[in-house]
Amino acid sequence: MKTKLCSSKLALDAARAALDGGLDVLEVTMTTPGASKVIATLVHEYPSALIGAGTVLSLDQAEEAKASGATFLLSPITVKELVEIHSFGPVLFVPGAMTPTEVYTAHSYGAHIVKIYPTDLAGGVKYVRSLRKLLAHIPMIASQGITLEMIRPYLDAGASAVVLSDAIFDSSSLSSSCFAKITQQASVAVKEAAKNAR
DSSP states (O other), rough: EOSSSSOHHHHHHHHHHHHTTTOEEEEEETSSHHHHHHHHHHHHHTTEEEEEEEOOSSHHHHHHHHHTSSSEEEEOOOHHHHHHSSSSSSSEEEOOOOOOOHHHHHHHHOSSSSTTHHHHTTHHHHHHHHHHOOOOTEEEEESOOOOOOGHHHHHHTTTHHHHHHHSOHHHHHHTTTOHHHHHHHHHHHHHHHHHHHH
């Protein structure tokens, strides 16, 4: 899950609301104002959760996020240097890709798992299912445009995980600071994911 671009205070409060709803994995995009400080605060306040950084596009951003305590890094693109540096390290780097060639290339660089982005524009659940048939040995995360109702279909199609940014941190909840709704949406997401795990 990830927090959307907003003020650092709003991002922090929204992230807290989602974690209080039961999420144990949360991504703070590096486009968020004060992202590294938000990450550091969440790592301190929620020691049992996995707090990571998203939209990581450079080595400098990766180092900044790791210095703040991020335990994983996600990117919408594949940066060979970042994949190679993190292929054996303690911090997981997940590059982004869309086409079969891009997914295969990211994996060949050393990526342990690849983020399919933007999944909804590429064809949604059917596209993920097709990629998994072609490249069954490469774990994939589906990202972009995924609703709470689509969690199970994506996981059933072979995705190892899904990114639920807009489903949990929707613009209306953020603009109105409706953190109770974010907590509720996070709780629903956790329950849906748990159903799939049974």
